[in-house]
Amino acid sequence: MTPQDHGPPNTAPRPQRLRDVARAAGVHPATASRALNPATRTQVNADTARRVLQVAKELGYRPNPVALALKTARSHTVGLVIPDLTNPYFPPIVRGIESELEPAGYHAWIVDTHNDPEREHSRVESLRERQVEGLIVATARREHPYLSALHAQGVPMVLVNRRVEDLAVPCVIPDDASGVVQAVRHLAELGHTRIAHIGGPATTSTGAMRTRAFRHAVRDLSLADDPALVTEAAEWSEEAGARAMRQLLDARARFTAVVTGNDLLALGCYDVFAERGIDCPGQVSVVGFNDMPFLARLRPALTTVRVPHHAVGAEAARMLLDGMATPARTARSLLLPVTLVVRESTAPPGRADGTAPLTA
Amino acid sequence: MTPQDHGPPNTAPRPQRLRDVARAAGVHPATASRALNPATRTQVNADTARRVLQVAKELGYRPNPVALALKTARSHTVGLVIPDLTNPYFPPIVRGIESELEPAGYHAWIVDTHNDPEREHSRVESLRERQVEGLIVATARREHPYLSALHAQGVPMVLVNRRVEDLAVPCVIPDDASGVVQAVRHLAELGHTRIAHIGGPATTSTGAMRTRAFRHAVRDLSLADDPALVTEAAEWSEEAGARAMRQLLDARARFTAVVTGNDLLALGCYDVFAERGIDCPGQVSVVGFNDMPFLARLRPALTTVRVPHHAVGAEAARMLLDGMATPARTARSLLLPVTLVVRESTAPPGRADGTAPLTA
DNA sequence: TTGTAAGCGTTATCAA
C-alpha cells in the first residue's frame, strides 16, 4: 500500500448471477430463467420452479437490468421530460407519475430540458438509447417535430399539461377553459367589467389555450372585450409577467382586474404594483393559475386556479402504461377538473377602503 | 388491419450498430471500435480511423449505451439521491450537479426517496444494479449503515448538505456554523438577548450541526444560554416547526427572537403567529435558513441564511468526478460560504410601533 | 496495424 493509496479498496460483493442460482439449484440457467419469470414458469416442473425460487431468494438474486435491457430491448423504465425542475409546479406531477409507475414495476428517468429545445432533443435521444419504453412529456411547446416524429413511429408517449394541435398524441391536461371561466366569473361577480389578461407565450399550448378561453369567457359574460386588454408574456416567468403588466399600464389601458396565464406571471404583476405603488386588490385584482406552493403566504395571498398536480401525473402514468400494454389505441385526451381558490388578491373594484379603481 | 388496430405501427428506424459502421468503412468491427474510442484510436492507422469516423458520422452512429454498460460495467451515469424533490431547496442543487456532470459526459439518474429510509435503500439498490458509477446523496440522516457500507466497499460517493459523523465520506455542505453565527449576531446587534432556537431533527447532520452552532454562538456572544430556549422539530416541515413554536410558547419561555433550522420551520412559526395574533417582527423576530425561493414575497419577507445551491451541487459533482477518476483519495469536506440576507422578519425587540416584546 | 474470438448476463429457439 503506497502512501497515495488511501481510498477504500473495491470490496463490493459480486452480485449473484442467474448461473449462480442455476448451479446452486442444480439446473441449467435456461431452466432457472424460465422458473424465475412468471410468464414462463408454467413451462417448468412445479417442484423445480419452487426450488429455483427458493435458492434465488437465499442468494439474494436480482436479475441484472442491463443485461435484460440488452437482450429484450425493454428497460422497465420510462422517460420524464420536464421543462424546468426548479418550477415548483412540476415536482408534484413527478410524484404523481411515480406513484403509478412504481407499482407497475417501472422507474422514471427524469430529464430537465431547461426549456431549451436543443437540449430537449439531445436528452430525449439519450433516453431512447437507454431503451426507455415510453415517454411522458411536460414541455409545452405547441410544435415539436422531433417528438411528433417519435410518436408517429410508434413510441408510446403521453403529454402532460400540453396538447399538440393537429396530432393525435394522448394527453392529460387541466381543464384550462373551465379554470379561466371560473376566474373571470369570480371577478365579474365582484363587479369587475374591464378585465385584462396576461397570457403565457402563444407558442405553448397552455398559453394559447388559456388566452382563447379568456376571450370567450369575457364575451360570454358580456364584459369589455377589448383587444387592448389582452397581452402575451414572452415566457412563463415573473420577469415576463412584469414586463407585460408594465406594458399594459404604460399603454394606459383601463382595467380593474387581471387574469394571468399562471402564477409566476401573477407574481410579476405584484412586482410592478410594488414599483408603482399600486394597491392590490384595492386598485387591481389578480388571479393566477396553477396554485403553486406557498402562494397562500404571499402578500397579498394570491387567488388562483388549483390544478390537481398529483392526479395529472398519476393519470398520465396510467395512460402511458395502458399505451405500452396495448399500443394500438386511439389517442385520448383527459381533462382534469380545476377549482378556483379565492384568497386575498381579488376584491370588488374600488372597494370601501377609499382607493380608486385604476384608470389611466 | 383490424378495426382495433389504430395505433401507429412501429416504424422507428433501427439504429445503426457498430457492425454497420464497420461494414460501410470496410473494416472489422473491432477496428471500428478502436477507431471510435479516443483512448484506443492510436492503435489504428490514421487513415483508417479517419474513414471510420467519417462513416460513423454519416450514418449517425451512436454507441448503444446498454451494450456498453453490460460489457464495461460502466454506464456514464451517476445516481442522485434526493430526499424530497418537492422541497424547492433541492432542484437548484440538481441543476448545479448536472452543470458539471454533463460536460464530463455523465448523466444523472434522479431518485426521490420521499424521506423514507426503506425507499432509499431500494432505490439505491436499483441504481447500483443499473451500474451507476457513483452516488451523490442529499438525504440527511446522520447514520446510514447501507450507504456507509457501500462507501466502505469503494463505491464513489459524495454527500451534499450532510455529513456522516465518524466516517470519511467526502461531502460538500454549507457553512452551517457560520450561518448560525451570522443570524445570532444580527439579532444580538438588533438588541435581542433571549433568542430561541427551533432546530431540525437531531437525527440529521444538518439539524445537529446547526443546533450545536446555535449553542456556541449564544454563549460566545454572552446571550441567554437557556436550555428551555432550544427545541427540536420532529422533521423538516412547516407542521413540525409550528408544533415546536407552540411548545415554546406554551412552556412560557421568554424570548424575543427565534433562529430556525431551516425556512420551512420558520414558515411553521409564521403559522403559529397568525393563530395567536403575535406580530412578527414586532413581538418576535425570525431567521430562517437556506433561502428557499419566494421567501422575499412572504408576509413578512423572511430574513434567512442564503446557501449557494448551485455551487453546492456543482462542487459535489466535481468532487464525485474526481473520486471516480482517482478512487484512492482521502475524503475531503468542502464548506461553502453562506450569507445572511436581512429582510423584514427581524427587528429590534419591542420596537417603536408600540408592541411589547413577547414574554409569558 | 488489423482480425479472431470470447464474453458481459440474460432470453429465446430448437432439440432432446
Added chain:
DNA sequence: TTGATAACGCTTACAA
C-alpha cells in the same frame, strides 16, 4: 419438462 446454443451490441485479450 429440460438442456444446449445462439444471440443482444459492444470491448478486449490474443493472434496474425
